[in-house]
Amino acid sequence: MGAGAVGCYYGFLLAKAGHAVTLIGRPALVEAVRSDGLVLESAAGADSAPVQATTDGNGVAGADLVLVCVKSGDTEAAGAMIAPHLGRSATIVSLQNGVDNAERLAAFLGRPVVPVAVYVATTMAGPGRVRHNGRGDLILGASETSARTAAALTAAGAPTTVSARALDALWGKLIMNCAYNALSALTQLPYGRLVQGEGVVASMTDVVQECVAVAEAAGVSVPSDIFDSVMALSRTMADQRSSTAQDLARGRPSEIDHLNGYVVRKGAALGIPTPANRMLHTLVKLAERAR
Known part of the structure; x- marks a missing residue:
């Protein structure tokens, strides 16, 4: 949810690892991804991954894991978009700047949201093209599903640790x-x-x-x-x-x-x-x- 540079980077890694990924983003991104796939540029060159893309919050329907990557000022608006479509067992994690987004989103949704500290340097090189400049590790807050989430992200190439002091x-x-x-x-x-x-x-x-x-x-x-x-x-x-x-x-x-x-x-x-x-x-x- 919020397919900017951070969302596209981790979405790319998960898609390359074989997970079914849907990006929720702006119309230009959706059009580019539907046409050419999601492209990652890095020191190793350019690569693409097939993902789904939509501008609608119903893109989270049926998701096991929802990565919320919107700007901090859009936290509640993003919550309103996805709330009607979230499955009961979905794990929601906040990959956002600032320290209170998970708390704010949890209060809005009335369900737990796991905070994540993100250490990655990325930029958007164009619609549907994300450039990776460095790092990519994550510190994930503790929850019932955090160990499983961390294992999936780590296996996808995003080293993730779980900490009660997130x-x-x-x-x-x-x-x-x-x-x-x-x-x-x-x-x-x-x-x-x-x-x-x-x-x-x-x-x-x-x-x-x-x-x-x-x-x-x-x-x-x-x-x-x-x-x-x-x-x-x-x-x-x-x-x-x-x-x-x-x-x-x-x-x-x-x-x-x-x-x-x-x-x-x-x-x-x-x-x-x-x-x-x-x-x-x-x-x-x-x-x-x-x-």
């Missing part, structure tokens, strides 16, 4: 996104070039420190070396631009309200000041209006 992992991913996404969007620079800019590392340090303070006040465990992990991303994904950068370049609404904006709101509720995150949130919102 929320901690989601916060770790959130901190990464807060450090990079807005700055990458405002400059349209990939991570490797971004961190070379004057004052960038110091600014990212301020952002991360605020995020950690909010997370700890919320009872979330953050690794003591989180900033080392943040900086490592500029090396392991040096050529990647953030999803927020891609949204801004295409004139689409970004997820900034659920990244730096979420930290600002959570910080305010907990009495933690977040000026660096507030500034980045404000600048991206202004850039969205300008475009």
Whole structure:
């Protein structure tokens, strides 16, 4: 549900592993996939996989596993689309940015939704064409079906572990996104070039420190070396631009309200000041209006 870069990547892997996959996405994607299949571009070249595609929420009918991959701001709308068509035994997992999407979707649907921390660099190279730039591993929250889901994803080429502390992992991913996404969007620079800019590392340090303070006040465990992990991303994904950068370049609404904006709101509720995150949130919102 939500066949953007993340949904198409994992959909491709599952289809290649022999699973019956249906993508629910925009009309241009559906038309391309019906004509040429779903295409994955990577360092190994281009390959295609046969999948079904539709613009309708009834694409989840009969599904054993539903991967919700929509933007954070579309979580409830996606829930409304698929709710009438979900089978009772279907496992629903949230492969979304932010930390509260699974909770929000579960409240809307009135049934469990498993949170997933996603570590992958992908972009859409065109309708029905997804480009893989790096990684692809997942941390899946604990549930009755998580072991089976993790085994299927791992066998398909997406290394997946199950953790009862998936929320901690989601916060770790959130901190990464807060450090990079807005700055990458405002400059349209990939991570490797971004961190070379004057004052960038110091600014990212301020952002991360605020995020950690909010997370700890919320009872979330953050690794003591989180900033080392943040900086490592500029090396392991040096050529990647953030999803927020891609949204801004295409004139689409970004997820900034659920990244730096979420930290600002959570910080305010907990009495933690977040000026660096507030500034980045404000600048991206202004850039969205300008475009």
